[in-house]
Amino acid sequence: MExxxxxxxxxxxxxxxxxxxxxxxxxxxxxxxxxxxxxMGPSGAGxxxxxxxxGMLDGSWTGEFYFAEQPVHKLHTKQRVEINKKYIGFVFQxxxxxxxxxxxxxxxxxxxxxxxxxxxxxxxVCDVLDRFHIVxxxxxxxxxxxxxxQQLVAVARAVIANPKLxxxxxxxxxxxxxxxxxxMELFKKLNDEGTTIVQVTHSETNAQYGNRIINLxxxxxxx
Amino acid sequence: xxxxxxPGVSQSQAQAELETFxxxxxxxxxxDRNDFIARIVPLKELLVRDVRESLLIFAGAVGFILLIACxxxxxxxxxxxxxxxxxxxxxxxxxxxxxxLMRQLLTESTLVSLAGGAxxxxxxxxxxxxxxSLAPEGQIPRIELVRIDGxxxxxxxxxxxxxxxxxxxxxxxxxxxxxxxxxxxxGGRTLTGRHEGLRNALVVAxxxxxxxxxxxxxxxxxxxxxxxxxxxxxxxENVLTMTVELPDAVYQTAPRMQAFHQRMLARLSNxxxxxxxxxxxxxxxxxxxxxxxxxxxxxxxxxxxYMVDKPCVSPGYFRTMGIRLLRGRDFTVRDNASAxxxxxxxxxxxxxxxxxxxxxxxxxTEENHPKPEDWLTIVGVVxxxxxxxxxxxxDPALYYxxxxxxxxxxxxxxxxxxxxxxxxxxxxxxxRAALREVDRDLPVQRLATMQDLILAxxxxxxxxxxxxxxxxxxxxxxxxxGIYGVLxxxxxxRTHEIGIRMALGAETGDVLHMVLRRTLMLAGAGIALGAAxxxxxxxxxxxxxxxxxxxxxxxxxxxxxxxxxxxxxxxLVPARRATRVDPMVALRYE
Numbered sequence: 001m002e003x004x005x006x007x008x009x010x011x012x013x014x015x016x017x018x019x020x021x022x023x024x025x026x027x028x029x030x031x032x033x034x035x036x037x038x039x040m041g042p043s044g045a046g047x048x049x050x051x052x053x054x055g056m057l058d059g060s061w062t063g064e065f066y067f068a069e070q071p072v073h074k075l076h077t078k079q080r081v082e083i084n085k086k087y088i089g090f091v092f093q094x095x096x097x098x099x100x101x102x103x104x105x106x107x108x109x110x111x112x113x114x115x116x117x118x119x120x121x122x123x124x125v126c127d128v129l130d131r132f133h134i135v136x137x138x139x140x141x142x143x144x145x146x147x148x149x150q151q152l153v154a155v156a157r158a159v160i161a162n163p164k165l166x167x168x169x170x171x172x173x174x175x176x177x178x179x180x181x182x183x184m185e186l187f188k189k190l191n192d193e194g195t196t197i198v199q200v201t202h203s204e205t206n207a208q209y210g211n212r213i214i215n216l217x218x219x220x221x222x223x
Numbered sequence: 224x225x226x227x228x229x230p231g232v233s234q235s236q237a238q239a240e241l242e243t244f245x246x247x248x249x250x251x252x253x254x255d256r257n258d259f260i261a262r263i264v265p266l267k268e269l270l271v272r273d274v275r276e277s278l279l280i281f282a283g284a285v286g287f288i289l290l291i292a293c294x295x296x297x298x299x300x301x302x303x304x305x306x307x308x309x310x311x312x313x314x315x316x317x318x319x320x321x322x323x324l325m326r327q328l329l330t331e332s333t334l335v336s337l338a339g340g341a342x343x344x345x346x347x348x349x350x351x352x353x354x355x356s357l358a359p360e361g362q363i364p365r366i367e368l369v370r371i372d373g374x375x376x377x378x379x380x381x382x383x384x385x386x387x388x389x390x391x392x393x394x395x396x397x398x399x400x401x402x403x404x405x406x407x408x409x410g411g412r413t414l415t416g417r418h419e420g421l422r423n424a425l426v427v428a429x430x431x432x433x434x435x436x437x438x439x440x441x442x443x444x445x446x447x448x449x450x451x452x453x454x455x456x457x458x459x460e461n462v463l464t465m466t467v468e469l470p471d472a473v474y475q476t477a478p479r480m481q482a483f484h485q486r487m488l489a490r491l492s493n494x495x496x497x498x499x500x501x502x503x504x505x506x507x508x509x510x511x512x513x514x515x516x517x518x519x520x521x522x523x524x525x526x527x528x529y530m531v532d533k534p535c536v537s538p539g540y541f542r543t544m545g546i547r548l549l550r551g552r553d554f555t556v557r558d559n560a561s562a563x564x565x566x567x568x569x570x571x572x573x574x575x576x577x578x579x580x581x582x583x584x585x586x587x588t589e590e591n592h593p594k595p596e597d598w599l600t601i602v603g604v605v606x607x608x609x610x611x612x613x614x615x616x617x618d619p620a621l622y623y624x625x626x627x628x629x630x631x632x633x634x635x636x637x638x639x640x641x642x643x644x645x646x647x648x649x650x651x652x653x654x655r656a657a658l659r660e661v662d663r664d665l666p667v668q669r670l671a672t673m674q675d676l677i678l679a680x681x682x683x684x685x686x687x688x689x690x691x692x693x694x695x696x697x698x699x700x701x702x703x704x705g706i707y708g709v710l711x712x713x714x715x716x717r718t719h720e721i722g723i724r725m726a727l728g729a730e731t732g733d734v735l736h737m738v739l740r741r742t743l744m745l746a747g748a749g750i751a752l753g754a755a756x757x758x759x760x761x762x763x764x765x766x767x768x769x770x771x772x773x774x775x776x777x778x779x780x781x782x783x784x785x786x787x788x789x790x791x792x793x794x795l796v797p798a799r800r801a802t803r804v805d806p807m808v809a810l811r812y813e
Contacts, residue, residue, distance in 0.1 A: 049807075057726055057806045078730070085728035096723045096810060113728035157727070 002069050003030035004165065004196055005054060010063035012049055012219075023049050024061070025219045033164065036191040037198045038207040041216035047200040048169055050216065054198060055088050055167045056080040068164075085114055089158030093170035095150040097142040103153050104129070104138040110161045124160060132156040148179030155186055159195070166190065168199040172206060184209045225266070238263045270364040277687060278363075280763060284439070284694040287432045289386070291701045294425040294432075296339070297390040298705060300332055301422055302712045304398030311398050324399045332391025333384055340383030347371060357689050359682030393421060419713070423745060426702075426709045430749020431756055433695070433702035434786055438757040439764055440695035441778040443688040446768040450681055453769070456608030456617055457507060458545025459673035463647035464506055465654045466638040466668040471631070473664075478560075480634040481626055483661060487639055488537055490657040496650060497641045501540030502625065505532065506638035507610050508676040513633065517621065519576065520586040520598065531572060532610050532620040535628045541567075541605055543640045544673075551583045551603030559626035564599035569607045569620040587621070599623075613680050614769040636668075647672050687767060699786070702749075703793040710742060710797040721801050722809020731802045738801050742794030743787070750783045757782075 010027040013020040024046045031037055039047045052058040053065065056072070059080060065072040067083055075083070089110075097106045107128055111121040129135045132152055142150055151171060158166050168187065172180030180203075188209050191197050199210065207213050215222035228237055241261040250256060311324055351371065358366055467487075474480045484502055491500035505511050514530045538554045541547075549570055558565050566587065573582035582601050590597045607617035628634055643650055651670055658665055671679075714721070721734055729737075761773040771778070 052807050055726070057810075081728065081730050084726075090726050092726075092810060094810075096719075096726070098720050098723060109724060110727045113724075113730070113733055161728075 002066075004033040004035075004068055005029075005031040006064075006066040008064035008066075010050075010053065010061055010065060012046075012053070012058070012061040022219050024053075027063070027221055029214060029221065031196065031198065033196050034191070034194055035196055035212060036187070036210040037196075038210040038213045039198065039200045039216060040202065040207060040213055041222065044218075045216040046219040047216055051167050051169050051198065051200050054165075055090060056084040085110075085161070087164045089161065089163035089166045091151070091154050091158045091166060091168040091171045093173040095142070095147070095154045095174070097150055097153060097157075099142055102139050102141055103134060103145070106142070106153060107157050107160055110157060114161055128156045128160045146179075147175050148182065151175055151179070151183055152186075155183060159190060163195065165196045165198065168197065170200055170202070172201070172203065180206070234263055234265065274363050276763070276766065277683075280439075280687075280767075281690055281694070283760075284436055284691060287436050288694055288698050288701065289382070291429045291432050291698055291705070292339075293386050293390045294429045295701060295705045295708065296332075296335065296386075297393060298422050298425050298708055298712075300328075300335075300391055300394035301397060301425075302708075304328070304394040307398055315399075321399050325395045328395035328398060329388055329391045332394070333387030336383045336387030336391075337380075340379045344371065344376070344379055347375075354690070357686055359679070359686050397421070422709050422712075426705050426745050427749040427752060429702045429705045430746055430786060430790065431753035433698040434750055434753025434782060435757045435760050436691070436695040436698045437782045437786060438753075438779060439761055440688070440691040441782045442761055442764055442768055442771055442773060442775060443684070443691050445775065445778055446771045447681070447684050447688045449770045450613050450684055453609070453613050455507065455613060455677065456546060456606050457673070459677050461643050461645070461647050462544060462640055462673040463643065463650050463654065463670070464509075464638045464640045464673060464676070465658065465670045466506065466509070466636065467658060467665055468636045468668050469634070469665070471635070474635070477629045477631060477634055480631070484537065484625060484634070484637055486661045487657065488539075490660060491639055491641050491654065492539075494641065494650060494653045494657065496643050496645065496653075498644055499539050499542045500639065500641045501543035502537040502637050502639045503534050503540050503544075504536075504625070504633055504637050505534040505610065506640070506676075507544065507608055507673070508612065508680050509638060511636065512611060515589070517587045517589050518591065518593065520588075526575065529575070529619075531569075532618045533623065533633075534610075534620060535623040535625040535633050537625050540640070543642045544608075545642070546608055547606040549604045549606060550581070551601070553603060554622075554624040556626070558602075558624040560629075562627070564596070564627055565602045565624060566599045567603040567605055567622040568601055569605055569618075569622075571607045571617065572619045572621065573601075573604045575619065613677065614684070638669075640673075684767065684769070699789055702786070703789050706742065706745065706790050706793040707796060709745070710738060710794050711800070713741070714738060714797040714801045717801075718804055718809045721804045722806040725804065725806040726810065734802045734804070735798050738798035739791060739794055742790055742798070746787050746790035749790075750786055753786075754779060754783065 007027050007029050010024055011022065012024040013022040015021075027050065039050060041047050049058065053061055059077055063073065068087065070083065072080060072083065097103075098109070101109070104125060107125045108121055111124060116124070126135075129138050132155070134149070134152060134156065137145060137149065137153070142153070145153065151174075155171070158168075166187070171187070172183050175183065184206050187197050187199065197210070199206065201207055228234070238261075241263060245261045246256070248256070314324060315321075348371065351369065355366060355369060469480055469483060474483065488500055488502060491497060494500075505513060513533045515533055516525055516530055519525060536554065538556055538558070541553055551567070554565070554567065568582055576582070577585060582604055585601050586598045587601065588597045588599060605622070607619065609615055610618040610620065623633075625634065625637075639654070641647070641650055641654065654670065655667060658667060721729075721737075724734065724737075757779065758774060765773045
């Protein structure tokens with residue numbers, strides 16, 4: 001079976017005067033469907049950049065990238081956005097909920113970009129609110145929630161469109177340990193249900209939730 | 224006549240005294256006491272009466288532009304205040320009181336305003352001359368006194384200080400009311416959405432004000448265009464007129480005056496290039512008018528208050544002026560004092576007084592108790608013409624053959640007209656020479672083509688349209704800048720949000736739609752508010768409009784569409800910038 005993600009000699013660099021500053025060097029790796037992969041490494045190693053490339057948020061790199069057998073390196077921006085919408089959900093360290101929208105409206109955003117009818121969207125949001133036990137919070141604004149609650153909403157937002165892959169960039173970085181554990185348990189549960197998860201973390205504890213660790217150092221694969 | 228009233232004498236007292244004087248006047252042969260009307264008009268009223276309302280409207284338009292510009296500045300100050308919350312918090316933490324901070328901010332806004340005022344004054348050195356050059360010649364009293372003087376400097380200074388303080392107040396208030404802890408914790412960032420309501424309200428107000436001005440300009444433009452295409456009832460092309468006044472001292476009798484007119488007409492008719500020549504005492508658009516009523520034969524009553532113009536004309540006048548003879552005949556030289564009295568009526572008189580009948584052969588008189596020789600037979604019907612102005616309704620008219628007129632003041636001022644095959648101004652010298660040949664002592668009162676008279680008649684509406692058009696264009700540009708400013712600031716503030724949305728699947732079109740939808744909402748609110756305002760305000764223009772209602776729906780819709788398009792264009796730049804937000808950068812911005 002073909003892996004969900006196949007990277008072959010991925011490189012990313014910035015022009016710096018007469019030379020180039022590399023952020024990623026010759027990254028070659030596969031991620032199979034259903035895996036829970038942890039990317040680790042020191043600050044500046046290129047972890048978040050790699051995650052952005054996997055999530056189609058970054059289009060300026062070289063090499064070959066296949067996602068679900070589709071050659072991303074040959075696709076236009078619009079086609080990459082389509083893959084993002086169809087397969088990928090994001091969770092960020094800083095939650096990145098939209099301040100002036102309620103919990104309900106924040107959950108509705110990904111659906112609104114997927115041409116889903118209003119009535120169906122409403123049903124999906126209610127399902128997720130119920131599934132994540134946050135029905136009582138649906139009319140609150142992010143500023144009225146604790147960090148853990150905000151990240152819970154962010155995870156709910158990431159899964160609402162039923163993605164095959166969740167990309168999590170230090171999802172527990174701003175949470176205290178109990179909240180962090182709750183979120184990691186949630187990822188584990190989602191992974192058990194079949195969702196592929198790729199997380200970036202500094203935490204050895206969080207890395208234990210996954211079944212494979214990829215180490216990056218100065219842009220290179222370290223293992 | 225000019226006079227200065229004695230101290231303590233009121234206008235009404237002077238009016239009563241003048242009327243008594245007129246009643247005691249000794250009349251000359253052919254003069255009728257009812258032909259004299261005495262009226263006292265204050266000189267100031269005489270000078271400014273016609274332009275007062277017009278100038279007030281322009282002053283209002285300038286006020287609107289000032290408000291729009293102030294709204295823009297207030298928006299900029301609000302944006303700046305949002306970016307300085309942390310600075311204000313630090314200053315507060317260091318011991319600055321709120322009043323002290325507000326003083327600092329108000330000083331800054333006043334300095335900006337004063338700088339704007341100074342720049343405006345510099346611009347006005349050129350702008351005043353440009354505006355004055357648009358003004359119709361001789362129609363705005365004391366225009367030669369318009370200049371930048373001490374009063375203008377003081378007014379500009381005053382307005383700059385007041386607007387600086389008034390429009391700096393809200394931003395200063397906003398910038399200093401933040402909670403200390405909250406502002407310090409921002410760490411250099413600004414809070415999205417703060418003051419957004421106020422900024423939106425300012426832009427909506429700008430759009431509304433611009434719409435009011437644009438609607439006014441649109442109505443004036445439509446009115447002016449209609450005026451340009453109006454049929455005056457005569458053909459003004461290739462007609463040159465020369466007005467001559469005969470002095471009472473030399474021309475003391477009607478036959479003497481008529482002899483002068485005959486000699487002039489004979490000479491003019493023989494000038495090379497002249498197709499036909501004629502004369503009239505009340506030239507169309509000439510500014511002079513004689514109106515009055517008359518009696519119908521058979522004791523038929525006249526419609527109540529029905530008055531007609533009473534020009535006296537020469538044979539050939541209608542052909543010269545291009546006024547169509549619809550029925551009957553023109554006057555001839557045989558229609559003189561020894562022939563039975565005849566008149567020609569305009570079409571509206573014939574229709575009004577003899578509906579369904581032929582007016583030819585009907586008889587009218589000016590006398591209350593007419594003798595047989597006082598009856599005048601209608602021998603022709605001509606087209607109605609717009610005698611007093613293109614914007615005025617065509618006047619009903621009763622034309623008299625000048626050789627049968629005995630009233631001296633009807634004959635004392637006559638406009639001679641020639642229709643030429645080519646440029647009529649080529650005949651100007653020849654016409655002057657003809658006058659010198661007939662009476663070398665007579666000056667030409669006015670020499671003008673009919674086209675010039677039409678241009679002069681439309682000069683004021685043209686000036687009003689240009690001025691209001693220029694003001695509304697400025698308002699439109701300022702409003703567009705305002706919309707651009709608010710949206711550009713909003714996009715900068717929402718970069719992070721846009722990045723999140725793109726990470727969650729928003730495409731270029733979604734982001735574009737998000738920003739432009741806001742543009743349209745602002746524009747829509749402004750247009751709705753402005754339309755309501757315009758409905759109320761454009762009524763003051765009613766007096767200046769020709770054939771256009773102040774509530775003309777076509778103009779209102781056209782202006783709304785124009786403003787919406789300009790708003791969209793102004794919003795497009797920030798919207799496109801929003802679509803170029805790099806989600807990676809935006810999310811790391813956190």
